[in-house]
Amino acid sequence: QCSLTVALILMQVLNTSCEREGLPKLPVPPLQQTCERYLAALTPIVDPEELNHTRKLLEEFQKPGGVGERLQKGLEQRGKKMENWLSDWWLQTAYLDYRMPVVVHSSPGVVLPRMEFSDRQGQMRYAAKLIAGVLDFKSMIDNETLPVEYLGGKPLCMNQYYQVLSSCRIPGTKRDTVVNYTLDKRPPTHITVVHNFQFFVLDVYNSDGTPLTVDQIYIQLEKIWNSSLQTNKEPIGILTSNHRNSWGKAYDNLIKDKTNQESVRAIQKSIFTVCLDAPMPHASDDMYRTRAGVQMLHGGGSRWNSGNRWFDKTLQFIIGEDGTCGLIYEHAPAEGPPIVVTAYLYRKNKQHGSMLNVESLSFFFLFCSMVHDLDMKVSVFSHFGKDFPKSQKMSPDAFIQMALQLAYYRIHKRCCPTYESASLRMFRLGRTDTIRSMSIDSDKFVKAMDDPAKHNIEKVALLDKAVKAHRAYADMAIRGQAIDRHLLGLKLQAIEDLAALPEIFMDTSYAVALHFNLSTSQVPAKTNCVMCFGPVVSDGYGVCYNPMDTHINFAVSAFNSCQHTNAARLAQALEDALLDIKTLLEQTPKVKNWSLMFDS
Ligand SMILES: *[C@@H]1O[C@H](CO)[C@@H](O)[C@H](O)[C@H]1NC(C)=O
Ligand SMILES: *[C@@H]1O[C@H](CO)[C@@H](O)[C@H](O)[C@H]1NC(C)=O
Ligand SMILES: *[C@@H]1O[C@H](CO)[C@@H](O)[C@H](O)[C@H]1NC(C)=O
Ligand SMILES: *[C@@H]1O[C@H](CO)[C@@H](O)[C@H](O)[C@H]1NC(C)=O
Ligand SMILES: *[C@@H]1O[C@H](CO)[C@@H](O)[C@H](O)[C@H]1NC(C)=O
Ligand SMILES: *[C@@H]1O[C@H](CO)[C@@H](O)[C@H](O)[C@H]1NC(C)=O
Numbered sequence: 001q002c003s004l005t006v007a008l009i010l011m012q013v014l015n016t017s018c019e020r021e022g023l024p025k026l027p028v029p030p031l032q033q034t035c036e037r038y039l040a041a042l043t044p045i046v047d048p049e050e051l052n053h054t055r056k057l058l059e060e061f062q063k064p065g066g067v068g069e070r071l072q073k074g075l076e077q078r079g080k081k082m083e084n085w086l087s088d089w090w091l092q093t094a095y096l097d098y099r100m101p102v103v104v105h106s107s108p109g110v111v112l113p114r115m116e117f118s119d120r121q122g123q124m125r126y127a128a129k130l131i132a133g134v135l136d137f138k139s140m141i142d143n144e145t146l147p148v149e150y151l152g153g154k155p156l157c158m159n160q161y162y163q164v165l166s167s168c169r170i171p172g173t174k175r176d177t178v179v180n181y182t183l184d185k186r187p188p189t190h191i192t193v194v195h196n197f198q199f200f201v202l203d204v205y206n207s208d209g210t211p212l213t214v215d216q217i218y219i220q221l222e223k224i225w226n227s228s229l230q231t232n233k234e235p236i237g238i239l240t241s242n243h244r245n246s247w248g249k250a251y252d253n254l255i256k257d258k259t260n261q262e263s264v265r266a267i268q269k270s271i272f273t274v275c276l277d278a279p280m281p282h283a284s285d286d287m288y289r290t291r292a293g294v295q296m297l298h299g300g301g302s303r304w305n306s307g308n309r310w311f312d313k314t315l316q317f318i319i320g321e322d323g324t325c326g327l328i329y330e331h332a333p334a335e336g337p338p339i340v341v342t343a344y345l346y347r348k349n350k351q352h353g354s355m356l357n358v359e360s361l362s363f364f365f366l367f368c369s370m371v372h373d374l375d376m377k378v379s380v381f382s383h384f385g386k387d388f389p390k391s392q393k394m395s396p397d398a399f400i401q402m403a404l405q406l407a408y409y410r411i412h413k414r415c416c417p418t419y420e421s422a423s424l425r426m427f428r429l430g431r432t433d434t435i436r437s438m439s440i441d442s443d444k445f446v447k448a449m450d451d452p453a454k455h456n457i458e459k460v461a462l463l464d465k466a467v468k469a470h471r472a473y474a475d476m477a478i479r480g481q482a483i484d485r486h487l488l489g490l491k492l493q494a495i496e497d498l499a500a501l502p503e504i505f506m507d508t509s510y511a512v513a514l515h516f517n518l519s520t521s522q523v524p525a526k527t528n529c530v531m532c533f534g535p536v537v538s539d540g541y542g543v544c545y546n547p548m549d550t551h552i553n554f555a556v557s558a559f560n561s562c563q564h565t566n567a568a569r570l571a572q573a574l575e576d577a578l579l580d581i582k583t584l585l586e587q588t589p590k591v592k593n594w595s596l597m598f599d600s
Helices: 003-013 031-042 046-063 066-083 087-095 119-140 214-227 236-241 243-253 258-269 286-295 337-341 387-392 394-411 438-447 456-480 484-496 508-514 565-589 596-599
Strands: 109-112 167-168 175-180 189-193 198-205 271-275 317-318 325-328 359-360 374-381 418-423 432-436 518-522 530-532 539-545 550-560
Touching: 003 087, 031 046, 031 119, 031 175, 031 484, 031 508, 046 066, 066 484, 066 550, 066 596, 087 175, 087 243, 087 484, 087 596, 109 286, 119 214, 175 359, 175 484, 189 214, 189 258, 198 258, 214 271, 236 243, 236 337, 243 286, 286 317, 286 530, 325 387, 337 456, 374 508, 374 530, 374 565, 394 418, 394 438, 394 518, 394 539, 394 565, 418 456, 438 456, 438 565, 456 565, 530 539, 530 550, 550 565
Parallel strands: 189 271, 271 317, 418 518, 518 539
Antiparallel strands: 109 325, 109 530, 167 175, 189 198, 198 359, 317 325, 374 550, 418 432, 539 550
């Protein structure tokens, strides 16, 4: 109990540690700068008349003493009062008010390299090691020895690491909430384990506060396995995959029953969840990755492993009997990178004995539904990785983004608003902003690339310019100077002031700019894994990639219900685009000073 109290005090200290480390506060960008950059972002996506209309609205908005100035002042005051003017609003609007199912629409999955085992012993042994590893990580959090991460020499806010354990989303009929029990008087000492759709509580600490060893955990997992051999149980966990309003209603009914309430509470409080999945049908190497991606994102449907989840749980590790491994996490409390770091920690080994208690949780089954609409392709691009763009002195991320722009243009014959997430963790409690990867420059490049009237030398110049523009936007975004969160802030400020919504937010251009047909994220990791997520619009794609030194792992998603999109097609087009750009660069003599060309 004493050590838990100490951990508790440390957690409170940690909560303010962002400030103590002297991390800056998220700035509110200048109003005029955002308006100018917004117009530039609109230029390649809306037609000229529409753009003129929006330009007028923006001029009106920015007038001295006008609405924009008033809202801007409101935001600046909020920035002074609060630790971070954006983070609460962002949590609320991007996640908790969002009513689509968290499955596919919000929760990302991570596919870890396939493990060597193919039986239950291997599965349980790996699960035991992984659990011990995460507990080790937790002790680093608890004793404040987690090394601070840096980006470009600047320390990053570590707050998100403290949100991913012992937390859970709770559905509501109108909006959801997130609970965490790390600061509870009695912080949880158990995890939940799911096997054959049945949920178990597993206490992972001895009475003296030391974590169980791998061998001890293994024995407990075996007990769980043995007492959940029946496979005809109702896949109750699927409830959590529903539309949030209907799940909210069902949840209220579910917890009217006391046993259910306790069971649900046990899952919510648990440090994390481990899903021991049934083996999936055999797949070839090429098909395997995609199948694993789907298994991480939604479990494969109610016939397979979707019932082996509690999708509201922040962190669920998934270990299949066939060696498929990965995780899925609920997005509200944290972004990709902290989670991926969590996924590859090591274990330690200590010997301790203790009495353990494994209890089975029981539920009423209400109803189940599952969308089988996900179209997914996970592949490895093996021709090159970060090495090639680096050899060309180009930012690998910008290079991949431009290839993606080209791939999309080749399929759809036009460019589309593109979202790439940028980390704001250089700032206290920072989450993300948007890098708009589609720009005036990327538009020019993709249009020139397949134009036979253009010389290679000009194509290379346009590529170079587009890559630099992307790099500049990305740098600006991580410095808190991008446009998307600022515009959202101005809009929410107007709502909070109970003022009329300014016209710029009711404008067609604004709706077009926010319809991200391409939603992308670079999630680099030292392990050979790949994250995957669904599209954010019904007629769009989700694209996530992990550029390694000599290859690139990527996952593309779309919806089968949209006739115009196809994940495998975009994945193939992306591979072709990467190769074509490489060929272009290799076949074109280097030009020393591109600006000479643009001036002519
Ligand atoms: C947009 O406005 C500019 C300058 O006001 C004008 O020259 C141009 O013709 C307008 N374009 C359209 C398509 O209305
Ligand atoms: C904190 O936890 C880590 C990981 O278990 C351990 O290596 C380290 O010695 C601990 N530090 C303190 C001060 O307890
Ligand atoms: C836990 O949740 C509470 C309430 O939502 C929040 O104020 C607090 O910062 C969170 N703390 C941690 C350590 O996650
Ligand atoms: C689980 O079942 C297997 C096979 O029946 C048996 O060998 C093993 O001892 C059991 N383990 C536990 C912990 O009950
Ligand atoms: C993107 O989504 C919009 C809105 O649904 C749609 O009109 C458009 O065809 C899609 N694709 C492109 C390339 O804009
Ligand atoms: C490239 O050419 C421009 C225009 O002549 C000049 O201003 C610039 O300094 C040159 N840059 C380099 C790196 O030589």
